[in-house]
Amino acid sequence: MSEKPSAFLSRRGGATTLCFAVLALIPPLAGWLHEPFLIRQFIQIMAMGLAAMSLDLILGYGGLVSFGHAAFVGLAGYTVGILDFHAGDGSLFLGLIPGTTNALIAWPAAIAVSMLAAALIGLVCTQAGGTVFFMLTLAFAQMVYYGFSGWTLYGSDEGLSMGGRSELPLLDISDNTNFYYFCFAVLLLCFLAMRAIVGSRFGMVLRGVRQNERRLAAVGVPTRPYRLAAFVIAGGFAGVAGILLANYQTFVSPGDLSWTRSGELISMVVLGGLGSLIGPVLGAAAYLLLRLVIGSYTTHWAVVFGPFLILVVLFARAGLFGFVVRGREV
Amino acid sequence: MAEPILQTTDLVKRFGGLVATDHVSLSLVPGELHAIIGPNGAGKTTLVAQLSGEMAPTAGRVRFDGQDITDLPMPRRARLGLVRSFQITSICPEFSALDNVAMAVQARLGHSFHFWRNARTDPALIMPARRVLEQVDLAARADVPAGLLSHGEQRQLEVAIALATEPKLLLLDEPMAGMGREESQRMVSFLQTLKRRYTILLIEHDMDAVFALADRISVLVYGKVIATGLPDEVRANPEVQHAYLGDEAEEAAAAEAANA
Numbered sequence: 365m366s367e368k369p370s371a372f373l374s375r376r377g378g379a380t381t382l383c384f385a386v387l388a389l390i391p392p393l394a395g396w397l398h399e400p401f402l403i404r405q406f407i408q409i410m411a412m413g414l415a416a417m418s419l420d421l422i423l424g425y426g427g428l429v430s431f432g433h434a435a436f437v438g439l440a441g442y443t444v445g446i447l448d449f450h451a452g453d454g455s456l457f458l459g460l461i462p463g464t465t466n467a468l469i470a471w472p473a474a475i476a477v478s479m480l481a482a483a484l485i486g487l488v489c490t491q492a493g494g495t496v497f498f499m500l501t502l503a504f505a506q507m508v509y510y511g512f513s514g515w516t517l518y519g520s521d522e523g524l525s526m527g528g529r530s531e532l533p534l535l536d537i538s539d540n541t542n543f544y545y546f547c548f549a550v551l552l553l554c555f556l557a558m559r560a561i562v563g564s565r566f567g568m569v570l571r572g573v574r575q576n577e578r579r580l581a582a583v584g585v586p587t588r589p590y591r592l593a594a595f596v597i598a599g600g601f602a603g604v605a606g607i608l609l610a611n612y613q614t615f616v617s618p619g620d621l622s623w624t625r626s627g628e629l630i631s632m633v634v635l636g637g638l639g640s641l642i643g644p645v646l647g648a649a650a651y652l653l654l655r656l657v658i659g660s661y662t663t664h665w666a667v668v669f670g671p672f673l674i675l676v677v678l679f680a681r682a683g684l685f686g687f688v689v690r691g692r693e694v
Numbered sequence: 695m696a697e698p699i700l701q702t703t704d705l706v707k708r709f710g711g712l713v714a715t716d717h718v719s720l721s722l723v724p725g726e727l728h729a730i731i732g733p734n735g736a737g738k739t740t741l742v743a744q745l746s747g748e749m750a751p752t753a754g755r756v757r758f759d760g761q762d763i764t765d766l767p768m769p770r771r772a773r774l775g776l777v778r779s780f781q782i783t784s785i786c787p788e789f790s791a792l793d794n795v796a797m798a799v800q801a802r803l804g805h806s807f808h809f810w811r812n813a814r815t816d817p818a819l820i821m822p823a824r825r826v827l828e829q830v831d832l833a834a835r836a837d838v839p840a841g842l843l844s845h846g847e848q849r850q851l852e853v854a855i856a857l858a859t860e861p862k863l864l865l866l867d868e869p870m871a872g873m874g875r876e877e878s879q880r881m882v883s884f885l886q887t888l889k890r891r892y893t894i895l896l897i898e899h900d901m902d903a904v905f906a907l908a909d910r911i912s913v914l915v916y917g918k919v920i921a922t923g924l925p926d927e928v929r930a931n932p933e934v935q936h937a938y939l940g941d942e943a944e945e946a947a948a949a950e951a952a953n954a
């Protein structure tokens with residue numbers, strides 16, 4: 365990797381292009397196989413993949429092990445769901461805000477909620493690093509989780525069903541194929557944005573934070589504001605993923621922001637390859653497809669997945685994506 | 695004498711019962727190369743840590759470039775131009791040598807809240823970083839991950855990173871630590887080229903190097919500065935000879951005195 369950075373980079377680029385090409389071909393493939401179910405399955409993969417990709421920004425690049433990332437995915441989902449709920453019966457959220465099914469209003473609101481929550485939670489969590497950061501993110505995510513599972517108006521533990529997908533002008537995303545390509549475009553744009561971010565000066569600081577925070581401080585970079593900003597940006601992209609996920613499910617529940625979901629996201633990132641952005645999408649695909657296949661044979665699918673994850677970590681330390689292109693990006 | 699660029703007054707650092715810095719009052723004139731020598735565990739690194747802001751002193755003040763910086767954290771001091779290198783190499787091991795230096799350039803150019811433009815192809819970062827690597831003879835190794843460089847190369851990189859911030863005062867904590875004879879020689883001649891262009895506080899064990907380079911020398915023993923002065927004064931100081939330079943030097947000095 366050191367001798368031939370250009371070959372290495374083009375390999376990465378090639379593998380990334382291939383991943384997107386495969387995703388683009390899923391709908392015709394599903395039509396050809398008469399398996400429309402594949403389209404839905406891959407919408408879920410792309411939404412979860414985007415959530416994992418956003419986690420990779422802080423986990424893979426910044427070395428910040430957040431165990432509460434699903435909270436930001438779920439908060440955006442709930443924002444869409446709750447606005448949909450109030451649009452349904454004409455009531456007001458907290459007696460103040462009318463509901464809406466209009467994506468142009470609901471989605472920016474959802475992203476704003478996720479980023480705001482990430483800013484508030486991050487303000488506390490980024491004071492610490494390492495294990496303390498990990499525990500704090502978990503603690504805050506659990507607070508969000510218990511908040512929603514106790515909120516009877518929005519279905520408590522049962523979750524909240526939406527009247528349908530959000531409404532976009534010009535594009536009818538209630539159609540699965542349309543929604544599929546919409547998610548594909550969102551994933552691609554988010555990927556390009558995050559790739560620019562990790563390559564920017566900000567991204568270099570983030571990568572430096574993981575490698576040697578003291579070194580950055582010694583040359584004059586106070587790391588905390590950057591860690592916080594990364595946390596908020598990752599929260600925003602997690603929000604985008606949450607919007608896709610809520611619209612895919614037309615349903616939100618506390619399960620969407622539980623610690624187990626956060627753990628799944630970490631598994632996807634590690635499985636797919638830390639610090640590679642596209643790897644976590646591969647990780648999400650592998651995770652969800654394995655669960656589907658193994659789950660049809662046994663309910664104890666984790667018994668199979670756990671050792672599999674350990675094997676990947678042991679033998680392909682840069683994850684599935686690293687297995688393809690050899691080596692993690694720095 | 696000009697207004698000192700760095701001044702400590704009665705700096706004290708205690709670790710429990712151990713006094714690692716014992717009422718140290720130092721003052722550095724702009725442009726000088728001031729060396730601090732002292733046996734292992736004398737408190738040299740602890741002093742650097744307090745000057746660079748990594749460690750808060752138990753008591754005493756630090757002034758730098760006309761302001762009291764005692765309460766400023768390390769990044770703030772670095773941006774004021776007070777930059778250290780580490781005795782135990784501290785680099786970003788997965789970054790290339792060039793990336794490591796470019797990060798220091800980036801830090802000097804202001805905040806890093808730039809999210810879009812690719813940093814690795816940004817001439818504002820890369821060109822100055824390459825120039826510094828050339829200065830320390832590492833240009834050929836620019837693209838090698840820093841963790842894979844040899845020990846000596848990492849020591850050169852350590853100094854390059856500090857230089858790339860264009861400091862007003864360079865704190866070098868044993869830049870030759872663990873280097874071979876030849877590498878040390880090269881580092882000494884390199885430091886010679888930095889002399890006058892930078893104000894330097896050099897911590898060093900290697901006596902030959904110190905006496906070759908320093909304008910003034912302070913001797914630290916058990917946290918206390920027992921002598922400060924020109925190299926010859928320090929060499930001739932009986933207390934220093936007794937505490938640090940050892941019998942050999944004492945004899946040499948006696949012989950010199952006899953010859954004179």
Ligand SMILES: Nc1ncnc2c1ncn2[C@@H]1O[C@H](COP(=O)(O)OP(=O)(O)OP(=O)(O)O)[C@@H](O)[C@H]1O
Nearest residue numbers: 709712714732733734735736737738739740741781
């Ligand atoms: N964080 C710390 N906690 C407790 N004691 C410490 C700490 N750091 C240093 N010391 C002690 O303070 C004393 C001075 O240590 P320091 O590292 O400053 O010495 P030094 O002069 O740099 O030595 P060397 O020549 O080996 O680098 C030593 O006795 C050391 O054990």
Ligand SMILES: [Mg+2]
Nearest residue numbers: 738739740781
């Ligand atoms: Mg030391």
